[in-house]
Amino acid sequence: MTTVLKIGGSEVTDKKRKLEFRYDSGAGMGPVKSAIDDYFRGDDVERYCREILEGMKDPSALILTHGAGAIPHYLVEETLAPPETVQAAAHYTNDVFCRIASECGLKVRGHDPAKIVRHTVNGFDWSGFLAEIERDRAEGFIPVAHGTLAPSDTGGPYGGCVVLSGDLVPVIEAAHYHTGRILFTSDQRGIYDKNPAEPGARLLEKITPRTDVSKYSIRGREKDVSGGPMGKVKLLQQAAGTQKISSFIFSALENGNLRKVLAGNLSVVGTTIADE
Numbered sequence: 001m002t003t004v005l006k007i008g009g010s011e012v013t014d015k016k017r018k019l020e021f022r023y024d025s026g027a028g029m030g031p032v033k034s035a036i037d038d039y040f041r042g043d044d045v046e047r048y049c050r051e052i053l054e055g056m057k058d059p060s061a062l063i064l065t066h067g068a069g070a071i072p073h074y075l076v077e078e079t080l081a082p083p084e085t086v087q088a089a090a091h092y093t094n095d096v097f098c099r100i101a102s103e104c105g106l107k108v109r110g111h112d113p114a115k116i117v118r119h120t121v122n123g124f125d126w127s128g129f130l131a132e133i134e135r136d137r138a139e140g141f142i143p144v145a146h147g148t149l150a151p152s153d154t155g156g157p158y159g160g161c162v163v164l165s166g167d168l169v170p171v172i173e174a175a176h177y178h179t180g181r182i183l184f185t186s187d188q189r190g191i192y193d194k195n196p197a198e199p200g201a202r203l204l205e206k207i208t209p210r211t212d213v214s215k216y217s218i219r220g221r222e223k224d225v226s227g228g229p230m231g232k233v234k235l236l237q238q239a240a241g242t243q244k245i246s247s248f249i250f251s252a253l254e255n256g257n258l259r260k261v262l263a264g265n266l267s268v269v270g271t272t273i274a275d276e
């Protein structure tokens with residue numbers, strides 16, 4: 001059985017820590033890579049990989065995506081960095097992730113959607129991407145993709161590119177493999193009725209396509225170009241309503257949660273987005 005998992009950008013890099021890094025267009029990729037290394041949550045990623053190995057009888061049943069993380073988001077939201085710099089930063093984040101995963105014993109292969117997904121007048125063309133995922137799985141590899149900017153035939157707003165949200169990738173994969181369910185990790189226990197940092201915020205355990213989420217305050221960072229938590233919720237409400245794909249959003253920062261969810265243990269709290 002196939003398991004589709006997206007590890008949030010906040011669980012891969014520290015998005016909350018004050019960003020000391022300032023992009024300098026003349027300085028090349030060296031400082032960008034150093035900043036990614038600096039903000040990467042290496043110990044946590046190592047733990048997720050261990051929990052995957054402990055929770056899954058057959059880890060090769062996994063299809064993984066991770067968020068682009070702090071530095072690519074900063075580059076696209078706050079600077080006029082060219083798209084190739086943002087893409088290179090997201091790609092490097094994926095390299096770091098995959099290196100740690102393979103050192104932990106997961107047979108992973110990274111995939112850069114910026115190279116194999118094109119945005120056309122009819123939306124994204126996933127055919128090349130899905131062919132690579134198919135090949136990985138036939139060879140016993142866990143494919144690991146990430147959010148990035150994708151080149152667009154329509155003249156996208158970011159130097160001819162458009163945002164390819166890491167939240168969309170698992171929806172495409174789940175539809176392709178008919179898994180019916182996607183797991184999303186978060187640095188929170190799920191989706192709350194207001195910012196979880198505020199006192200009295202209540203976890204929403206169930207959201208359906210008919211839930212009017214506009215009455216809740218589901219707002220992430222001000223300039224989040226991939227839609228933040230509200231973009232995620234709306235995308236998953238649509239996937240639940242039109243494709244019957246349900247999602248479970250839960251915290252991977254809490255020790256053992258990822259292992260339990262992957263092992264089918266129902267004790268982990270979180271938000272289910274489903275049409276039932």
Ligand SMILES: Nc1ncnc2c1ncn2[C@@H]1O[C@H](COP(=O)(O)OP(=O)(O)O)[C@@H](O)[C@H]1O
Nearest residue numbers: 008009010191192194195217218219220228229
């Ligand atoms: N009502 C809410 N429920 C859940 N998270 C929220 C809410 N409002 C703001 N947030 C913030 O949104 C963040 C998650 O944003 P999201 O874009 O889904 O994550 P990522 O891109 O890192 O995977 C959380 O860290 C949380 O601080």
Ligand SMILES: [Mg+2]
Nearest residue numbers: 226227228229
């Ligand atoms: Mg996001």
